[in-house]
Amino acid sequence: MRKRILIILLFSLIFLSGCWDKVEIEQRIFVSDIGVDLYEKEKMNRFIVTYQYPNINAIGKNATEDKKSFVLSTPCSSIFQASRELSTKSPFPFYFKHVKVLILGEELLKEENLVREVIDELNRDTKVNKKLQILAAEGKAKDILNTNISREHTVDGFIYSTVKDNKTSSRFTSQTLTGLISDLDFSGVTLIPRITIRDNRYNISGGCIMKNYKQIAWIDEKENRAISLLNNKVKNETIDIIYKGDLVSYTVTDTKANKKVRIDDGIKADFSIRIEGYLQGYILDQNKTAFRNEVLKEMEEVMEREVKREVEKTINKLQKTYKADIIGIGEHLSKFEPKEWKKIKGSWDQIFPHIEINVSLDIKIRRTGLTK
Template sequence: MKKLLVLLLISSLMLTSGCWDSREIEERLFVTAIAVDINEEVQEGNVNRLIITYKYPNINTIGKNSGSGPINFTLSIPASGISEESTAFMGEAPFPFYFKHLKVIIFSKELLEHEELVRHILDELNRSPQINKRARIAVTEGKARDVLKVTGDQEYRIEGSIYQVLRNNKFTNRFTVKSLTDLITDFDVTGVTIVPRISIVSGKFVVSGGCILKNYKFLAWVDQNQNRAINIMNGIIGLENIDTIYNGILLSYTVTRGSSRKKVTFDDGITVRFDIKLEGYLQGYNISQKNLVYDEKTLKGIENNIAEELEKKILDTRKFLDEIGAPLFGVGEHVSKFHPKMWKQVKDNWQEMMPEVKFQLNIDVNIRRTGLTK
């Protein structure tokens, strides 16, 4: 029995896989953020049309017995692509790069004006088994590498701070979260997508609004209000404030939960019905008559006012999207998923047909609370 047990233990050791490349954790450079810019100094005939920037933590400053020094290192180099650049760094970096912990990829607007470069980069990122496909995407109007150089009194390392903001829409609808996989899928399905816009303001990064890409190329910017309308129409509803004027009084309505459902019919052209439900509370108001806000009729009037304000913003956003040819309300995705036969008939001309699609908005706003005091 003992011999059999020993034999089983030896066999398990032989069959158990270990570290496949036999490298210690201290001998890896864990890239957490990548910035991609255009190489403005490239000469004719030079294939290194990009400036790729890696940011990775200084592991000597991590842990209980950590030492001193910078908490991050940043390296930039001209390159023709992402993978080529990682080997080009071997003359400067002491160890190989590791991308499975990649959190953020930032593109510059200037880069996104070159369709062939964007296609090349996304194809390379998609094919590479080393790249984390759940990395979050963002776009900046200036240099992407400048965003990675931003420092501030923040809880996380800078790439961690950006990732904490970009990871989900739980606390805001000012932007639309987009992973590398989401980005590639959007291009494959409709050819249009929206990516968070990241800017540097007073030495700190701010994520607000979005960048619309169409056919692998920059199309337009949207502000946070337009982005909020796009998110709500796609059922992405997080904690958000909606300001409105009711009888000359400024009111602030905080959304705590909500839903958005689509129903598409094809009887007389294409008609889409959006059923939007929002729940929340009044965050701030100033009504002169005492306790008037607690009157049921007044509350109903405020709810209708908020619904009308939201409907106006949605229709204004739809008009803007139709003008630039960017169907971002998720109608195409809905038709392709739930009406595949119809989608085969319209998908080739969908972007041209979208302005003719009829919208029916049914917005139901509920005020659940009005505050702790009367």
């Protein structure tokens, strides 16, 4: 009886999971950033794919090397085909579970079908984190990842850390793989951060407007700030104005944007934006002291006019030049006027440039310094 039980127990071990497929951590290459550029439109190798991955030997207290990361590039037919092409240049297999950044090159962004192919490949692969950050390179993604800069002492990497730590900034609008697909599937337009190289350093500011998986425009920081205000995505920001010849810096501590869309005699959208903050830096003479209520009121009015002008200028570009609704008017209609939205959804690209959009601003200076 004991022998029979022992045999059964031993036999049952066959069905238990084990470590037969174990791979040591130092025997994997953890890709953290991927760059994709256009190579040849028609032939087999249509892309140049670049992998960036951390140097495990340079991480931790017992680091034995100084170089924080490695970069490899190859022409290939797809993102993951690149791993097979590069297998002869790397000692261990590539692992994509920790990819956090995807950078699309400028020339690639002009090719709708190829961008669709890249996004679809990443979305279908179960190994890829769908929360990875997507950026648009002004130039080549390969050049961005090959920039020789001193890197952060974290596994996250410099680009991901910058995007992650500045999500409430209006200098750019962060975008994930899931968010990009959701935006493009619903409205056909989205906004992703722009990354460039300045003085051999990364610079992430402004953005790239994509329509139907294709780049249609670059926008600068001010235009991005205006869009962020309309979408209620600004938390930390500094606004500089000239007040009677003096430079005044206003730090935003809180914003609230309300959106109302009416369908009466045509479609009308009203944006009401409230901004609160304090004076960060100013040099005024004694006759214009910022402690006087009338001076504060004048400053608020100057800022309201300046920000409103900036927002209205951006709206005009979105309607007349880009014809891209990235301020959520169509989304608002789909939620609150679903019956009307079904009627106009198919022709929204033709309707959006002609709708009436009104903006009102209310800016308050709550403090003028540490003591008041």
